[in-house]
Amino acid sequence: MRNNAEIVVEALERIGTRYVFGYPGGQNVRFIEAMHGSKTEFVLVTHEACAGFMADVYGRLTGKPGACLSTLGPGATNMTTGVGNAFLDRVPLLAFTAQMGKFWQGRTVQMHIDHQKLYAPITKWSAVLETGKVFSTMKKAVEISLAEQPGPVHLDFPEDMADELSAEKPGDFFLSPRPLAPFDREALKKAEALIRKAQYPIVAVGLTMNRAGATKELRDFVAKHRLPVVTTLMAKGQVAEEGSQLVGVVGRARRDIVAEYYKPADLAIAIGYDPVEFNYEDWVRKDLPIVHIDTVPADIASGYSVPCQVIGDIREILKSLSGLDRLQHRWDLEALRAHRQKLYRALTPPQANFSPHHALLAMREILPADGILVADVGAHTHIIGQLWDARGPGNFLVSNGWSSMGFGIPAAIAAKLVLPERPVVACVGDGGFLMMVGGINTAVRLKLPVVFVVFRDCFLSLIKVKQSRKEYHRYGVELFGPEYAASDNLFGAKVVVARAEEEFRDALQRGLKGNAPLVIEAVVDPTEYDSII
Numbered sequence: 311m312r313n314n315a316e317i318v319v320e321a322l323e324r325i326g327t328r329y330v331f332g333y334p335g336g337q338n339v340r341f342i343e344a345m346h347g348s349k350t351e352f353v354l355v356t357h358e359a360c361a362g363f364m365a366d367v368y369g370r371l372t373g374k375p376g377a378c379l380s381t382l383g384p385g386a387t388n389m390t391t392g393v394g395n396a397f398l399d400r401v402p403l404l405a406f407t408a409q410m411g412k413f414w415q416g417r418t419v420q421m422h423i424d425h426q427k428l429y430a431p432i433t434k435w436s437a438v439l440e441t442g443k444v445f446s447t448m449k450k451a452v453e454i455s456l457a458e459q460p461g462p463v464h465l466d467f468p469e470d471m472a473d474e475l476s477a478e479k480p481g482d483f484f485l486s487p488r489p490l491a492p493f494d495r496e497a498l499k500k501a502e503a504l505i506r507k508a509q510y511p512i513v514a515v516g517l518t519m520n521r522a523g524a525t526k527e528l529r530d531f532v533a534k535h536r537l538p539v540v541t542t543l544m545a546k547g548q549v550a551e552e553g554s555q556l557v558g559v560v561g562r563a564r565r566d567i568v569a570e571y572y573k574p575a576d577l578a579i580a581i582g583y584d585p586v587e588f589n590y591e592d593w594v595r596k597d598l599p600i601v602h603i604d605t606v607p608a609d610i611a612s613g614y615s616v617p618c619q620v621i622g623d624i625r626e627i628l629k630s631l632s633g634l635d636r637l638q639h640r641w642d643l644e645a646l647r648a649h650r651q652k653l654y655r656a657l658t659p660p661q662a663n664f665s666p667h668h669a670l671l672a673m674r675e676i677l678p679a680d681g682i683l684v685a686d687v688g689a690h691t692h693i694i695g696q697l698w699d700a701r702g703p704g705n706f707l708v709s710n711g712w713s714s715m716g717f718g719i720p721a722a723i724a725a726k727l728v729l730p731e732r733p734v735v736a737c738v739g740d741g742g743f744l745m746m747v748g749g750i751n752t753a754v755r756l757k758l759p760v761v762f763v764v765f766r767d768c769f770l771s772l773i774k775v776k777q778s779r780k781e782y783h784r785y786g787v788e789l790f791g792p793e794y795a796a797s798d799n800l801f802g803a804k805v806v807v808a809r810a811e812e813e814f815r816d817a818l819q820r821g822l823k824g825n826a827p828l829v830i831e832a833v834v835d836p837t838e839y840d841s842i843i
Contacts, residue, residue, distance in 0.1 A: 311475040314444055315344035318406075318467070321448040322350040324483055327377050327404070329353050329368060329727065331361040335381020337408035337469040342379075350377075353727070353756075355720065356748035358385050362392015363717050364724035366401045367707060371728045373521070375402040375455045375463075382408050383421030386428060391714060394432040396462040398586050398711030399544070400517065402455040403462035405429065409438070411470030429464035436464040441474045445483045456487040458605040459584075460521070490605060493622030498630055500618045501579075501601045508577035509640045513537050514560070517544040517711070518582030518604055524625035525703050528581060531628055535637040537579070538646055540572060542587040543691075543710045547700030555646060561588035562695030563842045564656045569593065571649045577601065582624050585609050586711040603627055657697045657842060663835035666690050666765055667842075668811045670697055673735060673763070676818050681733040682707060682725050686718030688739035689771035689836065692843045716745035719762060723749060726758045733822050735761045740789050741770045751801040753827040761821035762803075762829045767836035768794070775839050796831050803827040 318341065322330070331353045334342055345352040355361045358380045365376030376396070380389040386407040396403040407425045426436045435454045437447055451463040505511055513532055519525070525548055532539055538555045541548065549556055558568035578600045583590075590610045594600065599615040602608040603624060608616050620627050658667045670693060677683065679701045685694050685708040700706040707725060709717040722736035743764045753760050770787040777784055796807045806821075806828065808814035814832055821828035 311477055313340065313344070313472065314439065314441055314474050314476055315341045315472040317444045317476060317478055318439065318448065319344045319348050319350055320480070321445055321483065322377060323348060324480065325448075325452055325485065326374050330377040330379050330406070331355055331364040331368075331724070332379030332406075333358050333361060333381065333385060335385055335408055337410065338379060338381050338406075338467065338472075340469070340472040341406070341408070341467060352379075354752070356751055357746065358388035359391040359716060360720035360746060360749050360752070362389050362403075362405065363395060363720040364392070365403050365405075366392060366396040366399065367721045367724035368728055369396065369401040369403050369460075370520070370707065371704070371725065373402075375404050375452055377404045377406065379406045380408065382410065382425070383423060386423070386425050390428065390432060391716070392720075393429065393462045393464070395709050395712040395714050395717065397432045399709060400459045400461060400521070400584065400586070400711065402460040404451060404455065405433065405462050405464045406467050407464065409466045409468045411468050425464065425466045432462065433464040434461045436466070438466045438468065439471060441471055441476050442478055444476070444478055445480050449483055449485065452485055453487050456485075458490060490623045491621075493620050493627055497618060497620045498627065501603070501620050502631065502634055504577060504599065504601055504618055505579060505634065506637065510574045511537060511577040511579055511637065511639055512557070512572050512575040513539045514578050514580045514583050515539060515541045515545045515548050516580070516583035517542060517587055518584050518624065519545050519548045520703060522582055522624040524628050527625055527628035527632070531631060535634075535639070536641070536643060537637070537639070538572065538641055538643075540568065542583070543695045543708060544587055545582070546695070546698065546706050547703040551699045555643065557646065557649065558653055559695045560593045563692040564653060564696060565593075567649070567653050567656055571646060579603070580608075581628070584711070590614065653696065657693060659838055659841060661835065661838055664810050664814070664833065665835050665838050666693055667697060667838060669763065669765065669814055669832050669834060670694060670737075672811060672815050673737070673818065674699060676815065676822065677735055678733055680705065681735065682729065684708070684718050684722040684725060684734065684736045686736070686738035686742035687713050687715045688742055689775065689839045689843060690737060690739055690765050692772070694737065715742040718742055719746040719749040720752075722760045722762065723753050723756070723758055726760050727756065735763060735818075735822075737763045737765070739771065740764055740766045740768065744789065747800065750803050750827060750829065754802040757825075758827060759821075759825050760827050761818060762827065763818070764829065764831050766790070766831045766833050769836065771836045771839050772843065775843055778840065800829055803829050805829040805831060807831045807833065809833045
């Protein structure tokens, strides 16, 4: 006989989920106790939203469900921010919330709310764990979480149920994720005909590619047919940037220049394109037909042309397209090189003062090719979106479906925890930094040598730019006044202030060689945002 908390932990061990990120409360201490000495380790965070973000990144990097844990009430509401991130960024995750015992159900009790209603809009499924049904519930939860499109599942864990003893055995606790249905061969033939007929076909790549395992097949397809490519922010790295046909990122800095090149397109070949990042309608003309290749049907308004959809395993679809004879399109690839140079110049305007693009170019030069950049949300993300060369899939982590400020610090910590051999740099604005600055304590406590780069410009710069364009007052966006003075230490992590590029380069190089967390306050001039974003 074991208590149910121990049974849940065994299920997590069998799944292969190594960490549960969370915050203790009176109602979840039995669950935390069950993890002590197990193969599934409890990782204390400083805020439950951090737990959700960290579980999300664990899921992205491992392909297994991440796990996060909160107590009831305010702990559960705090954690929804991170869980919502996994929901819209399509990441498998198990969100555990502690709950009052059966005696208190339906009563007016301190901190008690209906967690199922709270989590219903941001999860694929919600259930209450019950004695005798733990393994079956966990199996269903994991399989739902991993099924296309992947996402979070919520599991409410009543306090008394965690303590109850049970003789439950794992039985057939073997995961069998739902396979994708075979794609329609007739639809593929139609796609091939449309692609052969097009004079100006353009490829659009989206975040589904990050879990498709088809990077090689995609690159082979693009290279064989010399096709220009646009990508979403989260799909950066799927197509090589240097020496390739990359046009740019839709929906990010200087999108107008990106659009100049693809304007003649007469067919969009959308591969793994998920509109949760950037809707088709925001960049596709109504008269531009789309061949939609993905795991789920296209989500697009009526009046747009989608003459063909090939739904299924993207890798198998691309393999089947490999026999297509080399296309004879009319794109001017010499003009594409000139376009890339024009875009680069627009993203790197002459600036006398130390500016965001100076820091980003220095980071790209210094960070090794396999280094991971984690970007928080803010004005700097728009420049990173176009300027940063990810140098391969999985090297760039960002929140875009959910687009949540505060993602950067916990995401970088989780990335370093999961991939300790790889260098990790977080790039955050001072607004996002203030939201989750307590997470630096987690990095210090876990002895994780992450470099946290904070672009300090004293404002919520993206909102300030938007206010300016609407001719509004600059109001409610100032973070630091002239009296602000930087500290040399945050929770045991050294802080270095860099006011010039050489100072920044030196600090970053030392941070990447060090064995402890480092915070670099890059004091940047934000004026370039006005022309770039």
